[in-house]
Amino acid sequence: MPGDPLLAGIDAGTTRIRALIFTTEGRPIAEGSRPTEVRRPRPGWAEHDAEGLWQTACGALREALGQLDHPQRVVGVAVASVGEAFVALDRDGRPIGPTIAWYDERPARQLEWLSQEIGVERLRALTGLAPDPTFSLCKLLWLKEHEPDALARTTLWLNVAHYLAWRLCGVPGCDLSLASRSLALDLERRRWAEDLIRELGLSPQIFAPIRPAGARLGEVTAEAAGASGLTQGCAVGVGGHDHIVGALAVRGLEPGVLFNSMGTAEALTLALDRPGGAELARRGFSQGVVQVDAPIHYAFGGLPASGACIEWFRQLFASELGHEQLIAEAEEVPPGCGGATFLPDLRGRLSPVPDPLARGAWFGLSADASRAVLYRAVLEGLAFDARLSLDTLTEIPGLPSIRKVRAIGGNTRNRLLMRIKRSVYGRPIAAAEMPEATALGAALLAGLASGVFSDLSPAACGLMSSGFRSIEPDPAWTMRYEAYYREVYRPAYAALRPLHQAARRLTDSSCRK
Numbered sequence: 158m159p160g161d162p163l164l165a166g167i168d169a170g171t172t173r174i175r176a177l178i179f180t181t182e183g184r185p186i187a188e189g190s191r192p193t194e195v196r197r198p199r200p201g202w203a204e205h206d207a208e209g210l211w212q213t214a215c216g217a218l219r220e221a222l223g224q225l226d227h228p229q230r231v232v233g234v235a236v237a238s239v240g241e242a243f244v245a246l247d248r249d250g251r252p253i254g255p256t257i258a259w260y261d262e263r264p265a266r267q268l269e270w271l272s273q274e275i276g277v278e279r280l281r282a283l284t285g286l287a288p289d290p291t292f293s294l295c296k297l298l299w300l301k302e303h304e305p306d307a308l309a310r311t312t313l314w315l316n317v318a319h320y321l322a323w324r325l326c327g328v329p330g331c332d333l334s335l336a337s338r339s340l341a342l343d344l345e346r347r348r349w350a351e352d353l354i355r356e357l358g359l360s361p362q363i364f365a366p367i368r369p370a371g372a373r374l375g376e377v378t379a380e381a382a383g384a385s386g387l388t389q390g391c392a393v394g395v396g397g398h399d400h401i402v403g404a405l406a407v408r409g410l411e412p413g414v415l416f417n418s419m420g421t422a423e424a425l426t427l428a429l430d431r432p433g434g435a436e437l438a439r440r441g442f443s444q445g446v447v448q449v450d451a452p453i454h455y456a457f458g459g460l461p462a463s464g465a466c467i468e469w470f471r472q473l474f475a476s477e478l479g480h481e482q483l484i485a486e487a488e489e490v491p492p493g494c495g496g497a498t499f500l501p502d503l504r505g506r507l508s509p510v511p512d513p514l515a516r517g518a519w520f521g522l523s524a525d526a527s528r529a530v531l532y533r534a535v536l537e538g539l540a541f542d543a544r545l546s547l548d549t550l551t552e553i554p555g556l557p558s559i560r561k562v563r564a565i566g567g568n569t570r571n572r573l574l575m576r577i578k579r580s581v582y583g584r585p586i587a588a589a590e591m592p593e594a595t596a597l598g599a600a601l602l603a604g605l606a607s608g609v610f611s612d613l614s615p616a617a618c619g620l621m622s623s624g625f626r627s628i629e630p631d632p633a634w635t636m637r638y639e640a641y642y643r644e645v646y647r648p649a650y651a652a653l654r655p656l657h658q659a660a661r662r663l664t665d666s667s668c669r670k
Contacts (some may be wrong), residue, residue, distance in 0.1 A: 162232040162609055165221070166599030167195070168399060169212055169238035169317050171259070171421035171465070172480050174210070176217035177596040178224075178231060181609055183406075183501070183621035185591065189220025195258060200460045203258035207244045210256065210317060214386045231387060234325065235371070235394035235599045237402035240338035241291045245300070245311040245363075246320075253307040256317070257296045260422075260461060260504050264295035265513060271298065273572050275353070281435050283353065285337070285344040285444030287511045291461070297359060304621070314363045315505060318396040325385065326375030326393040331365040332372040333452070337445030340586030344432055347452060353588045369448045370405075371605030371613075395607025399448050400424040400457070402598035403565045405613065406622055407589050415547060415559045417586070418595075419566035423463030423539070425508075429454040430557060440549050441508035449605070450612055455649050456489035456556070458508030458546040463539055464568050466501045466517070467577040469537035470535050474528050484573045486529035487536065492577075492637050496521035499538035500649055509549035510650065516657045536574045537638075540581040541646040547582060562586045563625065565594035580634035581642065587625040597622070 161181060168175045169194060178187040191213045196204050214236075219249040222228040241259035244252055257263070268290040269643070271280070280288050289295075293316070297309060300308040300359070315323055316335040323329050336342040336349070341364065343350040352363040368374070372395045382389040396402060400418040409416030416426040431445055432454050442458040462469075475483055498521045506515035519534065550556055562584060568574055579586045591597065601621060604610040610618040 159234040159492030160227055160230050162607070163225070163230045164600040164603045164607070165231050165234040166216065166596035166601075166603060167217070167236040167321065167396075168233065168593065168595040168599065169210065169214060169236060169321060170399060170595075171239055172468070174213045174217050174589050175593060175596055176214070177593055177600065178221050179316050179597060179600040181604065181621060181622070182619055183597060185593065185597075187224035189217035189592075191216045196255070201262035203261045204255035205242070205258060207252040207256050207320065211321060212491040214321050219386040221300045221503070228386060229388045231391060233394060233609060234377070234387060234394040235602035235606060236318040236396040237399040237595050237599045238316060238321070238334060238335075240398045241293050242317050243293050243294070243296065244315050244317065244320040245307070246315065247643040248312045249312045253310050254304060257299070259291055261296070262290060262513070264290040264299040267295045267298040267302065268513070271295065275356070278435070280340065281438035283344070284340050284342055285432060285438065286340055287438040287441050287443060287507070288340065290509065290513050294337060294340035294357075298357065311363050313365065313424050315365055319365060320394050321397060322374055325381045326376050326385070326450060327378055328375040328393075329365040329372050330368040330372070330395050332370040332395045332447070333367060333398040334445055335372065335448040336367055336400040337443070338398060344446060347446060348449070365539065368395045370395050370402070371449050371602040373606040384456070392603070392607035394602045396599050396602055397447060398445070399595045400426060401445070401455075402602065403595035404598070405449070405601055406594040406598035407565055407625070408622060409565070410447070410455060413560035414558055415550070415562045417543065417562055419463060419466045419564055419568035421468075422459065422461050423457040423543060424457060425543060425550070427456045427550055427557065427559065429451045429456055433556065436553050440550070440553065441506070441511035450603075456550065458549070460539065460542055461504035461507060462501060464566070466503055466535055466539060467568070467571070467579055469503060470532055474531070477496045480571065483529075483532050484571060487533035489571055490529050490533045492537075493641055494534045494537060495523065495525060497526050497530050497534040497585060497648065498645060499531075499534040500653065501535070501538045501542055502650075505651070508546045512654070514657055514661050515650065515654065516660070518653055526662045530591040533573070536571070536577050537581070538646075539574065540578040541642050543578065544581050544642060545647070558638055563589070565592065567592050575628050576631065577634070577638075579628045579630045583630055583635050583639065585630065588628055590624040590626055
């Protein structure tokens with residue numbers, strides 16, 4: 158085989174599925190990308206076609222592999238994906254229906270029932286999660302109530318990353334980071350909570366075996382090779398949750414590091430010495446665990462809609478423009494936007510106050526509020542909201558102190574957002590030089606599965622990780638933002654919550670007529 162081995166990492170995200178090919182030193186040499194197709198059959202619903210996800214991933218892989226002189230050099234592949242979406246399969250391996258998107262709102266009633274019947278505190282203690290309708294268990298309960306025949310035909314349940322890996326090699330498996338997003342994992346014991354699953358009238362047998370991330374699942378089959386362009390026999394590794402797999406690429410789970418993953422959704426993750434207490438869940442933080450060699454526990458919070466807010470704004474007000482022009486316009490607006498303020502709760506709120514009924518808002522607008530003012534207000538609102546989670550993690554007793562902030566994701570390329578964020582945080586941010594760190598993390602796991610790497614230590618994987626650029630805070634901006642954050646932004650959610658609750662109540666009442 159000519160040339161050194163190469164590794165493929167797939168990032169199946171909310172808006173795009175990307176496939177990147179890396180050298181064993183972490184240099185990207187080829188990339189393919191396709192939009193993640195989504196259907197919205199009714200307000201609040203969003204779903205994917207499982208076969209469409211597979212074809213999209215194959216298209217991205219073929220595009221990337223087509224840029225190589227010798228595609229057979231790719232010896233390993235692994236997949237990272239969004240957290241809470243899953244594919245339910247029948248005994249013949251066919252999807253039983255659409256894949257409910259991670260941010261779909263239809264299981265809200267199932268969450269209410271689950272919280273009443275099982276109890277929020279019991280769920281928190283068992284799973285480490287603040288119950289939320291996005292978690293996979295709520296989606297399964299929605300199927301149980303509304304499509305019982307389809308659920309009865311289900312013999313295998315796979316997160317999107319593990320579904321794509323199964324299509325590649327025919328072997329099912331699930332890693333702990335994606336199991337942590339299900340509300341069905343016994344966090345302390347690191348196994349499926351089978352008693353809870355049975356209590357809810359579901360079968361534990363549909364849950365895939367839990368394997369370490371980077372474990373070898375199998376090899377690319379002849380059928381999958383024909384569809385994807387990968388070579389038959391290429392090793393397929395266990396992937397994981399996109400934010401956490403990205404953290405592996407930038408050493409974001411080291412002690413004292415706050416890992417800030419900035420994509421369509423935004424995650425702030427802090428590695429823990431041990432599973433945290435109930436206070437984390439009460440403050441809207443999830444807990445999870447990932448295992449490559451040894452298990453690493455972590456707290457996980459953030460914004461369900463971060464990059465989604467920015468793209469939503471562009472589609473509404475400037476669909477003909479690129480982000481660069483919007484950024485340039487907003488750079489002319491002074492910090493604080495003349496009082497214009499944005500709450501980014503377009504998909505509810507997680508931390509530090511879990512509230513699926515929270516909604517976004519602008520306030521403080523005057524007749525002088527231009528497109529540039531509103532856009533900058535969106536960026537400032539995202540930075541302020543992330544700061545809320547950062548502050549909460551520093552306030553909860555017993556958590557490790559935060560010494561560094563490391564960031565990845567496409568939105569690290571938004572220079573104005575990063576300048577605002579570093580000043581709102583009041584501390585430097587180390588942003589990964591390569592924004593596609595999630596795909597790089599998946600390639601690291603592919604290296605383990607293929608035997609290219611023996612473990613994820615720097616010595617074993619040849620320093621295959623992203624470099625960083627340091628973004629320093631602006632002292633003048635920091636002082637201004639600090640006052641605005643404390644006096645305006647922090648109280649805003651509590652002031653608007655009764656109005657959002659009333660609007661939801663009236664909307665539900667109207668829909669029932």
